[in-house]
Amino acid sequence: MNVAQRPTLYLAGPEVFLVNAAEIGRRKQRLCLAHGFEGLFPLDNDIIGLPTGTRIDQAIYKANLAMMERADAVIVNLTPFRGPGADVGSVFELGYMAGRGKPVFGYTNVAADLAARVARFDHVTFDEQSGYLRDSTGLMVEDFGNADNLMIDACLALQNHPLVVVDAPQDQLYEDLTGFEQCLRMAAAVLQAS
Amino acid sequence: MNVAQRPTLYLAGPEVFLVNAAEIGRRKQRLCLAHGFEGLFPLDNDIIGLPTGTRIDQAIYKANLAMMERADAVIVNLTPFRGPGADVGSVFELGYMAGRGKPVFGYTNVAADLAARVARFDHVTFDEQSGYLRDSTGLMVEDFGNADNLMIDACLALQNHPLVVVDAPQDQLYEDLTGFEQCLRMAAAVLQAS
Numbered sequence: 001m002n003v004a005q006r007p008t009l010y011l012a013g014p015e016v017f018l019v020n021a022a023e024i025g026r027r028k029q030r031l032c033l034a035h036g037f038e039g040l041f042p043l044d045n046d047i048i049g050l051p052t053g054t055r056i057d058q059a060i061y062k063a064n065l066a067m068m069e070r071a072d073a074v075i076v077n078l079t080p081f082r083g084p085g086a087d088v089g090s091v092f093e094l095g096y097m098a099g100r101g102k103p104v105f106g107y108t109n110v111a112a113d114l115a116a117r118v119a120r121f122d123h124v125t126f127d128e129q130s131g132y133l134r135d136s137t138g139l140m141v142e143d144f145g146n147a148d149n150l151m152i153d154a155c156l157a158l159q160n161h162p163l164v165v166v167d168a169p170q171d172q173l174y175e176d177l178t179g180f181e182q183c184l185r186m187a188a189a190v191l192q193a194s
Numbered sequence: 195m196n197v198a199q200r201p202t203l204y205l206a207g208p209e210v211f212l213v214n215a216a217e218i219g220r221r222k223q224r225l226c227l228a229h230g231f232e233g234l235f236p237l238d239n240d241i242i243g244l245p246t247g248t249r250i251d252q253a254i255y256k257a258n259l260a261m262m263e264r265a266d267a268v269i270v271n272l273t274p275f276r277g278p279g280a281d282v283g284s285v286f287e288l289g290y291m292a293g294r295g296k297p298v299f300g301y302t303n304v305a306a307d308l309a310a311r312v313a314r315f316d317h318v319t320f321d322e323q324s325g326y327l328r329d330s331t332g333l334m335v336e337d338f339g340n341a342d343n344l345m346i347d348a349c350l351a352l353q354n355h356p357l358v359v360v361d362a363p364q365d366q367l368y369e370d371l372t373g374f375e376q377c378l379r380m381a382a383a384v385l386q387a388s
Contacts, residue, residue: 017334019324057336057340057347061348062348082329085279088282089343089346092346095286095293097289098290098293099290099292130213139208141211144250149283149286154252
């Protein structure tokens with residue numbers, strides 16, 4: 001397979017916010033190559049040479065969108081970020097690619113399910129009247145055994161490559177690539193068939 | 195304009211997790227009618243008559259997706275949910291509808307920008323070496339003056355109907371519909387033109 005024929009993967013995840021984001025991007029791209037893919041790593045705050053007056057955030061958005069349009073599929077890091085849920089920027093990209101009809105793959109480096117994740121931040125109780133779990137403000141907590149909101153887990157499951165769940169060490173939360181590699185193997189089965 | 199000609203709006207937001215979710219859904223749908231729209235309110239845990247063995251979460255996902263396919267546009271409640279960021283289920287739907295090329299509208303009932311939102315949950319400092327704000331774990335905090343991750347704010351802004359920002363009372367965080375009504379007016383200008 002020559003370079004031009006490699007399927008491309010958009011690599012979404014909150015690791016763009018790490019101090020060593022560029023290094024992790026390179027590690028992910030090397031793993032992509034090893035599995036027969038070209039990896040497209042999103043930029044964040046890293047756009048240069050813009051005309052005066054250009055909004056950097058909107059330029060990054062447009063650059064990320066262009067990468068997603070070019071990509072054949074996406075692998076999203078859905079590890080919890082500043083709370084029990086995934087990074088909303090990454091989830092936007094998951095939804096966008098699903099809306100574009102492209103294969104989506106995802107992993108999380110926290111093994112706890114949503115109810116247990118919420119319970120790390122808030123008091124979760126069983127509401128007998130409704131039969132639902134609720135947080136301390138009365139908001140219902142989904143209890144399907146999913147890692148996150150059902151729109152995320154079901155989207156992946158219904159494409160027949162469910163969320164990959166890894167129990168990564170706390171100090172490797174955004175750097176452990178075990179789940180990412182498992183997504184690469186699933187993506188290879190889908191995109192490199194025949 | 196007869197009923198059949200009313201444009202339809204998908205009504206995304208974390209209010210589906212409230213005890214009085216159905217009531218808020220009806221309020222939103224009445225406002226839609228008053229502005230010339232039909233409002234489609236997503237189900238959550240409210241699907242009945244499924245064959246034995248059907249996964250409820252996946253049935254809800256499919257029902258929500260069918261509603262989004264039917265809708266001409268989406269209005270998303272992007273009020274922070276269990277942390278500084280928006281509800282990930284709603285953000286997935288924002289991304290999905292953007293990916294489907296449909297108009298997207300959004301509002302938030304918290305007026306603080308992202309840096310101030312994160313500072314409510316964590317210590318945020320300015321990192322002189324990189325020039326970025328960082329949280330206590332070293333993760334960069336976007337500082338564009340946006341309400342949330344740039345993918346959300348820029349998506350809305352680049353469709354020429356930026357995020358509507360409302361400073362709602364704390365006890366009306368998911369029920370204040372001032373921003374929702376402003377989105378309805380913007381949607382009317384886009385979808386009911388000519």
